[in-house]
Amino acid sequence: MTTMAWLVVLFLLIVVGESAHVRLAGRRGISPIASAAAVAFMLSLPHRPGVSGVVLVLGGVLAVAVASLVGTAIAEAAGIRTSSVDVLGRLTNAVVAGLLAQLVAVTGLERTMEPDGRDWIYAFALWLSALTAAAARAAVVAWWVSRSERRGYVSTVREEVATFGMLSLASATTAVMIVLSREAVGLWGPILFTLPLVLSIAAARRYAHTRQTYRETIAALSRLTDLAGYTTSHHARRVADLAVELGRRRGLSQREMDTLEYAALLHDLGQVALDQPIPGGATVLAAPRDQERIVQDGVGIMRHSGVLEPAAALLTRQAAPYRLMREEDERIPLEARIIKLTNAFDDFTGGSRDPGAVSVALERIQLGLGYEYDPELVDDLIDVVAPRARQRHP
Amino acid sequence: MSRESSATAWTYVIGVWAVVIVLGALAVVYEPPSRADLLPLAALLLLGVLARTLPDSVVSMSGDGVRFSFFGIVTLSAAVMVGPFGGAVVGVLPTLLQPVRMRAVRRVFNAGMFGVVGLVGGFAYLLAGGVDPLTVSGTGSVLLDIGLPLIVADLAQAATNALVLSGIMTVTARVPFWVHVRGLIASTGAAYIGYGVIAFLLVVLWGPGQIHWFSAALTTVPLLVAWWVFGQFGAELEAHERTTDTLVAALDVRHPGTAGHSQRIAILCDWIGESLRLSPRALTELHTAGLLHDMGLLAARRGTDDEILRHPETGVRMLAGISFAAPALPAIGAHHERVDGSGYPRGLMGPDIPLGARIVAVADAFDALTSGTPDVAALDPRDALSQLAADRGLDSNVVDALARAVDRHGVLEVSSTEWLSRARVGERARAEGESARSSMATIAAVLAAGRSTKSWIIRHDHPLDRLAP
Numbered sequence: 001m002t003t004m005a006w007l008v009v010l011f012l013l014i015v016v017g018e019s020a021h022v023r024l025a026g027r028r029g030i031s032p033i034a035s036a037a038a039v040a041f042m043l044s045l046p047h048r049p050g051v052s053g054v055v056l057v058l059g060g061v062l063a064v065a066v067a068s069l070v071g072t073a074i075a076e077a078a079g080i081r082t083s084s085v086d087v088l089g090r091l092t093n094a095v096v097a098g099l100l101a102q103l104v105a106v107t108g109l110e111r112t113m114e115p116d117g118r119d120w121i122y123a124f125a126l127w128l129s130a131l132t133a134a135a136a137r138a139a140v141v142a143w144w145v146s147r148s149e150r151r152g153y154v155s156t157v158r159e160e161v162a163t164f165g166m167l168s169l170a171s172a173t174t175a176v177m178i179v180l181s182r183e184a185v186g187l188w189g190p191i192l193f194t195l196p197l198v199l200s201i202a203a204a205r206r207y208a209h210t211r212q213t214y215r216e217t218i219a220a221l222s223r224l225t226d227l228a229g230y231t232t233s234h235h236a237r238r239v240a241d242l243a244v245e246l247g248r249r250r251g252l253s254q255r256e257m258d259t260l261e262y263a264a265l266l267h268d269l270g271q272v273a274l275d276q277p278i279p280g281g282a283t284v285l286a287a288p289r290d291q292e293r294i295v296q297d298g299v300g301i302m303r304h305s306g307v308l309e310p311a312a313a314l315l316t317r318q319a320a321p322y323r324l325m326r327e328e329d330e331r332i333p334l335e336a337r338i339i340k341l342t343n344a345f346d347d348f349t350g351g352s353r354d355p356g357a358v359s360v361a362l363e364r365i366q367l368g369l370g371y372e373y374d375p376e377l378v379d380d381l382i383d384v385v386a387p388r389a390r391q392r393h394p
Numbered sequence: 395m396s397r398e399s400s401a402t403a404w405t406y407v408i409g410v411w412a413v414v415i416v417l418g419a420l421a422v423v424y425e426p427p428s429r430a431d432l433l434p435l436a437a438l439l440l441l442g443v444l445a446r447t448l449p450d451s452v453v454s455m456s457g458d459g460v461r462f463s464f465f466g467i468v469t470l471s472a473a474v475m476v477g478p479f480g481g482a483v484v485g486v487l488p489t490l491l492q493p494v495r496m497r498a499v500r501r502v503f504n505a506g507m508f509g510v511v512g513l514v515g516g517f518a519y520l521l522a523g524g525v526d527p528l529t530v531s532g533t534g535s536v537l538l539d540i541g542l543p544l545i546v547a548d549l550a551q552a553a554t555n556a557l558v559l560s561g562i563m564t565v566t567a568r569v570p571f572w573v574h575v576r577g578l579i580a581s582t583g584a585a586y587i588g589y590g591v592i593a594f595l596l597v598v599l600w601g602p603g604q605i606h607w608f609s610a611a612l613t614t615v616p617l618l619v620a621w622w623v624f625g626q627f628g629a630e631l632e633a634h635e636r637t638t639d640t641l642v643a644a645l646d647v648r649h650p651g652t653a654g655h656s657q658r659i660a661i662l663c664d665w666i667g668e669s670l671r672l673s674p675r676a677l678t679e680l681h682t683a684g685l686l687h688d689m690g691l692l693a694a695r696r697g698t699d700d701e702i703l704r705h706p707e708t709g710v711r712m713l714a715g716i717s718f719a720a721p722a723l724p725a726i727g728a729h730h731e732r733v734d735g736s737g738y739p740r741g742l743m744g745p746d747i748p749l750g751a752r753i754v755a756v757a758d759a760f761d762a763l764t765s766g767t768p769d770v771a772a773l774d775p776r777d778a779l780s781q782l783a784a785d786r787g788l789d790s791n792v793v794d795a796l797a798r799a800v801d802r803h804g805v806l807e808v809s810s811t812e813w814l815s816r817a818r819v820g821e822r823a824r825a826e827g828e829s830a831r832s833s834m835a836t837i838a839a840v841l842a843a844g845r846s847t848k849s850w851i852i853r854h855d856h857p858l859d860r861l862a863p
Contacts (some may be wrong), residue, residue: 092400123605168614169621177599177613184601185602192595193595196591197616203620210631213718217634217716218637221637221640221715224641228692273647273759300638301647307640308637
């Protein structure tokens with residue numbers, strides 16, 4: 001089998017693999033098969049004396065880019081949403097893998113196919129190259145995401161690795177196995193060796209789907225108090241959206257943001273135990289003892305599940321005034337302070353974003369500044385809900 | 395269970411080990427292990443210990459689970475790379491050493507079973523014309539001299555696994571042998587296809603690919619990743635299922651006692667659905683409908699009769715937007731309708747009422763009669779059933795199905811407090827369980843099932859769990 005036929009097969013695998021896309025964390029996705037095929041493509045470029053390695057790598061990356069574009073077009077035409085950041089990541093992956101493979105060739109390591117088993121050194125070198133390329137990919141993708149979403153770089157890298165690290169690892173290893181299988185099984189290799197990856201992709205898709213229904217269930221829980229007439233319509237959703245926005249500004253990780261969101265969505269759940277609703281569902285107007293009881297009932301319900309524990313733990317502190325932290329040195333988690341503030345804001349405005357209502361609400365919050373609420377968070381809140389008011393009172 | 399059945403189990407286990415010893419002796423005589431086999435044996439033993447040490451990723455719904463383990467791949471690879479004797483060693487040792495607390499009879503049985511599986515795989519490979527993978531080269535030869543015999547070995551191992559396991563189920567649980575064999579082959583067949591493919595990859599890179607032991611290392615990586623992803627999936631599923639319980643817990647805070655009622659209705663719905671031979675998907679929907687049928691009562695306060703009359707519809711609104719609950723909504727909205735048109739809120743009649751709603755109505759009425767109220771004493775199930783049979787608002791076919799189910803299952807007792815404390819206990823029980831059929835891909839069955847997260851319930855309990863310690 002010629003090198004050309006081999007490269008064409010890998011090119012086609014990139015095109016087809018694009019459609020096996022896994023969307024995680026709601027926003028971005030990855031096409032592990034296309035990545036594996038792209039890296040295998042770059043690792044298979046023939047090293048010839050006289051042809052500059054850099055030129056070869058550039059040509060290879062161009063081919064990977066074309067294959068990715070064609071694959072994306074086909075996937076989108078078939079109604080499969082893909083992600084452009086993933087293609088950027090794949091190209092990074094291809095560049096680094098290609099350069100390192102040329103470096104391996106320059107050192108004189110090559111496939112001997114001798115039965116002495118020494119080829120493992122060559123295999124190991126290829127594997128290291130693929131892993132390095134995967135790491136470079138994560139670094140570049142995180143850089144892009146942190147720039148476009150205005151988030152801290154380090155937390156974005158952490159999130160990228162936590163979300164896509166394992167799939168990238170499988171992808172890189174699969175690429176190496178495909179390349180190594182070439183002499184033994186030829187064109188069967190790219191098909192056979194992607195099968196374990198297909199398994200992971202299927203499981204990851206299931207995971208994403210389950211995560212979606214999990215979020216729906218939490219959203220439904222958060223609406224229970226609305227529908228039972230305890231709270232105003234969509235109060236919990238608004239509090240959660242505002243809380244997530246403040247959390248993002250403070251650089252919380254995805255996991256912390258999830259917990260914050262779930263806690264904010266469920267912060268009024270305890271009201272279902274009340275026999276008579278609080279007027280307007282506004283806990284901020286309820287007596288402190290009632291507030292505590294609502295919190296305790298809500299937390300009690302959440303703890304039955306055994307899995308909402310982190311959110312429940314936050315909620316136990318949601319009614320705590322900021323002064324405890326200042327005067328008595330108690331630790332109140334940032335997330336709990338955020339929920340206290342955003343809940344109060346929404347209770348005061350009744351959900352309205354009308355400038356009059358917002359400024360009345362902010363005034364009432366200012367009254368509790370430093371005593372009830374964290375002043376720095378209040379600044380952030382003003383930035384979010386009334387940026388112009390902030391410009392007037394710097 | 396009794397001492398007697400424990401003794402039967404031991405007798406069977408000893409029988410299995412007798413087979414191991416006889417086949418092992420044959421292996422040593424006809425295919426003696428050589429020094430060249432030491433490296434593959436060591437590498438695969440290591441991999442076997444790893445596969446046995448990692449807790450299986452469990453994807454489970456309502457206590458029934460699908461497990462992900464790659465031990466089957468290791469025994470198959472060993473049978474091919476090192477021969478029957480090597481297959482047995484790799485099957486037995488990691489299983490005996492498995493760092494999980496389990497009863498001796500079970501550990502010894504599992505080890506013996508994997509010993510037989512390894513031996514049979516090794517012999518099948520040789521008999522089908524398989525050759526030492528290190529001596530093969532060329533694509534055609536790889537596929538014919540390794541690939542085909544490997545498939546034969548794989549099938550032989552799947553069959554052996556099913557037969558030996560069915561044997562222990564027959565002697566300990568007295569269930570017909572062939573029923574078990576068929577069930578096992580149906581549930582693990584797909585897994586063995588996966589084992590075959592991946593073992594083939596490992597062997598191909600090791601021998602014809604000439605990277606030797608490094609092949610085991612490389613092949614493990616995608617497997618570990620798959621194992622990890624499945625673990626994540628299982629954890630998320632668990633979280634989701636538990637959160638569904640939270641809905642019931644919220645209702646119980648509002649109206650104490652309803653959690654036990656909801657759980658009993660869900661179980662009664664399962665029983666009736668099984669009697670009516672509903673499809674697995676319909677059973678799942680029915681279970682959800684039973685569990686969440688009274689959610690609308692959350693809006694009902696003391697002295698508000700109209701809220702109580704509206705609760706089926708309120709429940710539907712509360713659960714709208716949860717995709718797994720969507721198919722159950724018609725049943726929830728109509729569970730107070732009566733076939734004679736006397737129900738509420740819409741006064742539907744006969745077949746206009748969804749079957750699910752008619753079933754929930756019967757279960758609800760049965761539970762009300764057998765649980766009693768402060769004013770009315772609880773009825774005996776027999777009396778309750780005859781009262782239901784006389785009720786013209788209930789579907790008589792469903793009442794008959796319930797009668798058959800009660801005959802079969804006996805009395806159901808679940809109280810609210812019991813149910814609410816169930817969560818953690820269930821979790822522990824599941825974490826401790828271990829299936830000899832730990833299958834990398836009953837998974838294939840999971841993935842093949844539709845999008846409904848609840849529709850793939852596959853029973854995977856181990857027969858020896860039913861014996862007393």
